Amino acid sequence: MLVHVLLYDAGQDSEGIHSLELSGQTVVLMFENCDDAERYAGLLEAQDFPTPTVEALDQHEVELFCAEAGYEARLVETGFVPKTDDERLMLAPPSSNRDVSNWQNEDQSVDGVQPSTPSDGLDDVRRRLEGLL
Numbered sequence: 001m002l003v004h005v006l007l008y009d010a011g012q013d014s015e016g017i018h019s020l021e022l023s024g025q026t027v028v029l030m031f032e033n034c035d036d037a038e039r040y041a042g043l044l045e046a047q048d049f050p051t052p053t054v055e056a057l058d059q060h061e062v063e064l065f066c067a068e069a070g071y072e073a074r075l076v077e078t079g080f081v082p083k084t085d086d087e088r089l090m091l092a093p094p095s096s097n098r099d100v101s102n103w104q105n106e107d108q109s110v111d112g113v114q115p116s117t118p119s120d121g122l123d124d125v126r127r128r129l130e131g132l133l
Contacts, residue, residue: 001032001058001059002056002057002058002059003030003031003032003056003057003058003059003062003075004030004031004032004033004034004036004037004054004055004056004057005017005018005028005029005030005031005037005054005055005057005062006018006029006037006040006041006044006052006053006054006055007052007053007054007055008050008052008053010053010055017065018044018052019071020089020090020093020094022086022089023086025071025072026069026070026071026072027071027072027073027074028062028065028066028071028072028073028074029074029076029090030059030062030063030073030074030075030076031054031075031076032075032076032077032078033078034054034056036076036078036080037054038054040091040092040093041053041054043092043093044093047093049093059073059075074090076090076091
C-alpha cells in the first residue's frame, strides 16, 4: 500500500523525513490520505517550519527504514480520531518545533520536532484548524 510521508529536500543528498518525538520515541507519520498529508504540511509551513514535500512511498519500505533507524512508523488512517494528547500531534504539529536550522548537517538524515507539553490540548488543535479556514 502507498502511504504519504513528509520529506525535506526530497531527492537531494540532504533529504530528511519529518518525524515527531512522542513519549520519548521518534515517530514517522505515514498518511493514508494524501489530502491529510498536504494539510499537515501546510500546518508546518504556517508555523515557519521548513516546507516539506508530500511523497507517496510503499508502506513496507517506510516501516523497514524506521525499524533500521530505531524509529516507529505510525499510520494516520483516513478519518483518524485521536484519543490521547500524543495522538493529537498526529493531526496537527506541536506549537513549538525543535531547532532545525542545521538539520542538514546532522549525522542522521531524519529530523523531527520536539513537542511542547500539550497543555492547550484540543483548544490548540481547534485554533490551528480554524486558521486554515
